[in-house]
Amino acid sequence: RVPVPPAVDIPCSVYRSSWTNPRIEWKFQKGSSLVLFYYGGELTEPYRDRVRFSPTSIHFESVTREDSGKYICEVVGDGSHIAKSEVTLTVQVPPGKPLAHVPSSATIGSRAVLRCSEGQGSPPPTFRCFPFPLLSPSFPPVFPPFPSFPSSFQIFEPVGVWDTGDYHCEASNNVGAPQKSDVFRMETSEVNVGGIVAAVVLVLLVLALAAFGLWFAHSRGYFSKKTDSGGKKVIYSQPSRRSEGEFKQTSSFLV
Known part of the structure; x- marks a missing residue:
């Protein structure tokens, strides 16, 4: 546990100087996230400008609360022997105003x-x-x-x-x-029981008025279809002038 913001050294306790050209890797784990930040002899972003590497440790120039987590050092030595050490870092920061x-x-x-x-x-x-x-x-x-x-x-x-x-x-x-x-x-x-009852009564009253209006309109025939009462068609022709002594029917009715 370290207070913010001092520098921090995290050791790699499994490193052995007697090994010939060991391969060293550093990983950072926070929750389910795992980040490889030293691999192939190089620091990855965003640690490149904040961390110094040595075979025995890594050195942080400064730390923040985001740096809290588990640091894993893996060393592959002679005969492909793999050794691993872990250090959990907790950066202490006072709480802010909740x-x-x-x-x-x-x-x-x-x-x-x-x-x-x-x-x-x-x-x-x-x-x-x-x-x-x-x-x-x-x-x-x-x-x-x-x-x-x-x-x-x-x-x-x-x-x-x-x-x-x-x-x-x-x-x-x-x-x-x-x-x-x-x-x-x-x-x-408390629950406004009176207001709830009044609202229910008002809704029922509106529905009753709507139903009465529909019944009244139907009983007056406003919804029935109107048709012509007469089905007959009358054609009337004006009679032509005839002499008084001559009678001839000239009007015709077509039914």
């Missing part, structure tokens, strides 16, 4: 989640959440500290009327002083 995520309101009987997050401390800090102000110096935290990265949370289930109040969280990792977040308030309220 951020508290507190819901502004919660319904009594429901579920509420309080979260704390912080992305600077190394090793990852632990968190505690307190009501603000504390009722007494011995008042227990809302939840005990436990490691989590990058955030931790506390669940109120079910939410009670007594959970109304101001809350803040604290981050600490035994490097420097603990850091506190801003204070946030959470209000609790």
Whole structure:
């Protein structure tokens, strides 16, 4: 464990000076990621300008929290004999100011989640959440500290009327002083049963009015198809002038 930002030497304890032209490789492992940063007699990026190599160790000019992890030295010696040593480096960085995520309101009987997050401390800090102000110096935290990265949370289930109040969280990792977040308030309220009932009644009333309107329009025949009542066609011809003594039917009706 080293505080930031001093220089660091990481030894390769399996190197033997008696070996003839040994092949040395360095790897860096962080979580599931494995990076080869010294291979074929050369440093790879981004270590080329930050690290000095020697057969017995590697020297960091300076380190950051991102350099925390496992360093693996592999040496292939005489007779293809492979030896390996590992060193875990933890760069210690005090935590920064954490951020508290507190819901502004919660319904009594429901579920509420309080979260704390912080992305600077190394090793990852632990968190505690307190009501603000504390009722007494011995008042227990809302939840005990436990490691989590990058955030931790506390669940109120079910939410009670007594959970109304101001809350803040604290981050600490035994490097420097603990850091506190801003204070946030959470209000609790009961379920608005009257409002829910009124909304349901209003929806049912609208549906009833719509159904009545459809029935009334149908009963008045607004939705029936209109047709011509007469199916006959009449053609009338004006009679031509005749002498008074001559009679001849000139009108015709076509049905």
